[in-house]
Amino acid sequence: MFNFRTKAVIKRELKEKILSKTFILMTLLLPLFMIGLLAFNTFLFFYTGEDSAKLIIISESPELTSGLQKDFSKLPIVMNGKYQITFETEPKSKIQGEIENRKKDLLDNKITGVVFIPQTALKDKKIEYYSKSPSNNSLFEKIKGTINQALVDNYFLGRQLSNEDIEYARNSVNFNGFRISSDNKIEETTAGAMIISKLFAFLLYFSLMFIGMMMMRSVVEEKNTKIVEILLSSVNSKEMMIGKIVGTALTGLLQMAIWILPIVLLITSSLFVIPQEYMPTVTLGQMIYFLINYFVGLITFLGLFATVGSIFDNDQDAQSGIWPIMMLIMIPFFISFAVGENPDSMLAKITSLLPFSSIIVMPARMSLVEIPIWQFVVSVIVNVATMLAIFPFAGKIYRIGILLTGKKPQWSEVIKWLRF
Amino acid sequence: MNALEVKNLKKTFGSVKAVDDISFQVPEGSVFGLIGRNGAGKTTTIRMLMNIYIPDSGEVILRGAPVTEEFKQKVGYLPEERGLYKKMNVWDTLMFFAEVKGRSGKEIESRANEYLKRFQLIDRKTSKIQDLSKGNQQKIQFIATILHDPDFLILDEPFSGLDPINTDLLRQIIIDLKNQGKVIIFSTHLMDFAERMCDQIALIDKGKIILSGALSSIKAEYGNRNVNLAYNGDISFLKNHPIVEKVQDFGNTTEITVREEFQTQALLKLLIENNVMVRRFNANDISLQEIFIKLVGDNNNAVQREEVRNV
The missing domain is CATH 3.40.50.300 (P-loop containing nucleotide triphosphate hydrolases)
Structure with a gap:
């Protein structure tokens, strides 16, 4: 498939890249970093969630107060002592005075807040909250359900309603999302689907950037240290470019395979056990598509990164010249997040089939909705066609660029090279 | 071949x-x-x-x-x-x-x-x-x-x-x-x-x-009338001498061009008469440097060529 010259270049690239400290560290640290981030998130969630609070809940009627007392006593955060709540019954007219009396405690954080439930709340469910930091969403989330229950109970008190009716009224709406696919299984969408979608987008984004920049720097280095001159006395620019790209792409493929290995093991074996709702909703076939898609995308982008690298002879100039290529990775990355919100929108459908964007958007989309086979096929064809279309141009610029040193060329000059 | x-x-x-x-x-x-x-x-x-x-x-x-x-x-x-x-x-x-x-x-x-x-x-x-x-x-x-x-x-x-x-x-x-x-x-x-x-x-x-x-034939072609000299002493008297066309000092050696080919003998005699100690006297010899300067230096003032950027 490749001649001995190209093979020698591939071999050298592989050896240099795979044995480099950056590569080994990146390959091992990224999954650790991701797990760490997840753990940290969970920790933060629990930590802020379990914050303690001292509340005073005041209502205008003794019935409501006792109802509240009863309902709150069953709340886990009250039972474990995190939330300390005292209940009082005061008419509305005295509230201002009460607040005034407790102002010092409120300001010193001895009391987190005062909740006042006026009698009118039985009609409009509007209650008041007095605190140093009055927009405490996590606190509201924890207590509003219970207050609602007490209000509902109080409202229906004395009316001829069965317990079932009251139970129904007490509950608030609870969304359960279901994912529909053509094999007639209606599955519940899980957090796993969302995580995997974001993970795919992130891995693709990160890897294309990381490997791409590595490629660019290596081309600039060869130019900068004048190795090209010697290399070109042995190989031609095409063999050199192909060798470098294939070597680097194989390195990237290895890295990506290591990164997604945990997911593959998760879906194909029972080696790991995680809660069902975090289970990734991808099939093995999709994972294979993911790798193929990545490899094609990587080769395309490596061609572009190498081309830009060949135009400049120092890292700074190359960094500033690379932004149009980086946009081609960044924009689809951001689109993939919008796609997470609505994977069946027109934007999602179109960008998952367009050149460049499809490389990131399609994998991000495929774990969220069922994608017809033809769309996968089209996306692969589009990506391969893009890759094939790019290389004749990239090769020409590369051939001229790598031997050119000195003044930073203008883009208009670079376009002229295409005619040489 | x-x-x-x-x-x-x-x-x-x-x-x-x-x-x-x-x-x-x-x-x-x-x-x-x-x-x-x-x-x-x-x-x-x-x-x-x-x-x-x-x-x-x-x-x-x-x-x-x-x-x-x-x-x-x-x-x-x-x-x-x-x-x-x-x-x-x-x-x-x-x-x-x-x-x-x-x-x-x-x-x-x-x-x-x-x-x-x-x-x-x-x-x-x-x-x-x-x-x-x-x-x-x-x-x-x-x-x-x-x-x-x-x-x-x-x-x-x-x-x-x-x-x-x-x-x-x-x-x-x-x-x-x-x-x-x-x-x-x-x-x-x-x-x-x-x-x-x-x-x-x-x-x-x-x-x-x-x-x-x-190189040998090029030197032979350009070398007649030329003497490659190494010496101790003072040769400044040659500067305006009628048989000498040009004196060029290259540090270690000096190149002297006489007006006619047969005058090299006269030059040697002249040097000895003037108490110059001759350490080497190479008649019909010319350094590549001199040939180079002769050929390239002549049109040095011609329109400056735009240098190719990538060489």
Whole structure:
């Protein structure tokens, strides 16, 4: 498939890249970093969630107060002592005075807040909250359900309603999302689907950037240290470019395979056990598509990164010249997040089939909705066609660029090279 | 028999004629010097020899057939601006450069060991290139150039930056290679060096060959009326003497041009009469430097040629 010259270049690239400290560290640290981030998130969630609070809940009627007392006593955060709540019954007219009396405690954080439930709340469910930091969403989330229950109970008190009716009224709406696919299984969408979608987008984004920049720097280095001159006395620019790209792409493929290995093991074996709702909703076939898609995308982008690298002879100039290529990775990355919100929108459908964007958007989309086979096929064809279309141009610029040193060329000059 | 024949090569970059209709021959078993000033077109010519640049027109004939990609396997090229992969170690570097020439295995390894011993670098096999001194890096570069046993060597200023001991070692190896029948092409702007090493030269200026052939016949052609002199004493009286056309001081030697060929004897007599102690008197001899200045310096003030950016 490749001649001995190209093979020698591939071999050298592989050896240099795979044995480099950056590569080994990146390959091992990224999954650790991701797990760490997840753990940290969970920790933060629990930590802020379990914050303690001292509340005073005041209502205008003794019935409501006792109802509240009863309902709150069953709340886990009250039972474990995190939330300390005292209940009082005061008419509305005295509230201002009460607040005034407790102002010092409120300001010193001895009391987190005062909740006042006026009698009118039985009609409009509007209650008041007095605190140093009055927009405490996590606190509201924890207590509003219970207050609602007490209000509902109080409202229906004395009316001829069965317990079932009251139970129904007490509950608030609870969304359960279901994912529909053509094999007639209606599955519940899980957090796993969302995580995997974001993970795919992130891995693709990160890897294309990381490997791409590595490629660019290596081309600039060869130019900068004048190795090209010697290399070109042995190989031609095409063999050199192909060798470098294939070597680097194989390195990237290895890295990506290591990164997604945990997911593959998760879906194909029972080696790991995680809660069902975090289970990734991808099939093995999709994972294979993911790798193929990545490899094609990587080769395309490596061609572009190498081309830009060949135009400049120092890292700074190359960094500033690379932004149009980086946009081609960044924009689809951001689109993939919008796609997470609505994977069946027109934007999602179109960008998952367009050149460049499809490389990131399609994998991000495929774990969220069922994608017809033809769309996968089209996306692969589009990506391969893009890759094939790019290389004749990239090769020409590369051939001229790598031997050119000195003044930073203008883009208009670079376009002229295409005619040489 | 010519090993290499260059016929009517032309290469233009934009509006600049980097190489303008160049032809020369490199005889089998010779040391050939491609000489010229910086930016004269030497590197462009060399790049066309090796198919790095494709000439606009003209051809390069190698032992009777036009050069192809395969020529690259037979050539060893040491460019003036050197470069190695800084993070690779010495051994991997040598093996890589042999491998892109299609050579690997036991034979190459023993050759590599042999050369490393000869250059006293055998204990640095596993050192990274960046940890070597500049001189040692240059030696590794040279080994990488000749390791695959090329038939042709193209060396661009090979001695620059080497100390006298290593220069001598390198020269010895180059002479060995010449004796093995390799064709060696030097590209240089250092005339005294070209003069000592080359037996064929081509003088290139502003993209054109202005002189080529065997060094001895060129010198004979330009050398009559010329005396190469080494002396102790004062020769200032020659400056305005009727038989002397020109006196040029090159430091170690002085070139004196007389007006007529037969006047060299008179010059020697004149020197002795004036108590100048003659240490060397070489009649009909001229340094390449002087020929070069004579040919190139004359039109020095002509329109400055726009230098090709990528050479």
